[in-house]
Amino acid sequence: MILKDKIAMITGGARGIGREIALVFAKEGCNLSLCDVNPDALAATQKEMEALGRQCLTGVVDVTKADQVDSFVQKTLDKFGKIDILVNNAGITKDTLLVRMSEADWDAVLGVNLKGAFLCAKAVSKVMMKQRDGRIVNMASIIGIVGNAGQANYAASKGGLIALTKSIAKELASRNVRVNAIAPGFIQTDMTAKLPENVKSEMLKQIPMSKLGTANDVANLALFLVSDDSAYITGQVITVDGGMVM
DSSP states (O other): OTTTTOEEEEETTTSHHHHHHHHHHHHTTOEEEEEESOHHHHHHHHHHHHHTTOOEEEEEOOTTOHHHHHHHHHHHHHHHSOOOEEEEOOOOOOOOOGGGOOHHHHHHHHIIIIIHHHHHHHHHHHHHHHHTOEEEEEEOOTHHHHOOTTOHHHHHHHHHHHHHHHHHHHHHGGGTEEEEEEEEOSBOOHHHHTSOHHHHHHHHHTOTTOSOBOHHHHHHHHHHHHSGGGTTOOSOEEEESTTSOO
């Protein structure tokens, strides 16, 4: 088990890609600290982790609030004594064309997707710098690379997250803390499952591999980036998109 006795804090860890990353990490021996805004989903995911024989701390946390982030980081340290891995996965969308986008929708998306990652990375990096060891993975998106009509706020947040990744990777490298970003493309989720078939067909035309990715595809890359197999990789943005962005 390549993450035996490691401690990973995952934001947005109760559902979707965050939950899948937690499961993959747990199967490799990692204990978890999961935060989300959905208490019921957190409770269900905690049971899954514990069924695998792992310790799992959970907390309802709004990552846009520094006091809530700092409190949860301290609770994680109180329970486990260290934090080896941070996965900034929490994210939201509020899609609409620019001319219709409200200031509130802009602020909400930038708040969770970018400010939330900043607050978590700031809090956890202090711990990792003292440890002189750590791994941070930020969940970006191909939309942060190529943009997308109707997603100006989301694209800005993910593009900003990519820039944040590169900047803090340079700041933390001398303390043996590696920071990388994953940029998923079209991934099978509850949202994509509800799309009309003609929309799915158009999506597939954009993907050279002609299929959607899975949450497990993303989780497996996250596992690689936090393992010793990627010991000389930092400040990188790796797409998981079936070849959409080349």
